[in-house]
Amino acid sequence: MCPLERVQVLLQTSAYHDRFKNTGQILRALRVHGYREYYRGLSVVLARNSLSNALFFTLKEPFKKTVVEIRPLRNRMFIQLVADFVSGAVLGASISTVFFPLNVVKNHMQSKVGVTFENPFYVFHLVWRKRQKSLRMLYLGVHLNFTRSLLAWGITNSVYELLRRSFKPCEDDT
Known part of the structure; x- marks a missing residue:
């Protein structure tokens, strides 16, 4: 549940509108920071x-x-x-x-x-x-x-x- 909520929040955050276009992009970007980043x-x-x-x-x-x-x-x-x-x-x-x-x-x-x-x-x-x-x-x-x-x-x-x-x-x- 938490990784999906995390993706939803990032998609709704205006600061990331230019950086992230979809769920896949966000999941790949978070992977770089380690699994803990999915569960912030x-x-x-x-x-x-x-x-x-x-x-x-x-x-x-x-x-x-x-x-x-x-x-x-x-x-x-x-x-x-x-x-x-x-x-x-x-x-x-x-x-x-x-x-x-x-x-x-x-x-x-x-x-x-x-x-x-x-x-x-x-x-x-x-x-x-x-x-x-x-x-x-x-x-x-x-x-x-x-x-x-x-x-x-x-x-x-x-x-x-x-x-x-x-x-x-x-x-x-x-």
Whole structure:
């Protein structure tokens, strides 16, 4: 996961638009610096993914039950699908918003090539100062992340649950 996120960040970094045109170019350029360069920012990725997944899977079922209780169960399959989408979308987007500063730090770390590796806490301090020690500035762009997360988490969760139910039809879905 980390090398692909790294490539995505470099493709989105305007400083490299003239240097890198595609994934292959970036992967070849990173190889020159050793395998560690592919994994720059890995500690932040692991922290973000571990904490957000723990929250998501802890809160998913209780949140889904709350969504299902709001609507009568006339068309159970449709209600389940809507509940899966809504619970995944709202929960995923909310968690993504909470962890947005980790994404900012990760992007800052991964937008560099061939320089000294930096401690994530040091990078956070740099970003915090660069963004005028303002939470509002730290969360700059969060609305785009929230919107993307609503769709991505909603679709992913509803498809996952639909497939899970189709492979285990005898399981009780209450």
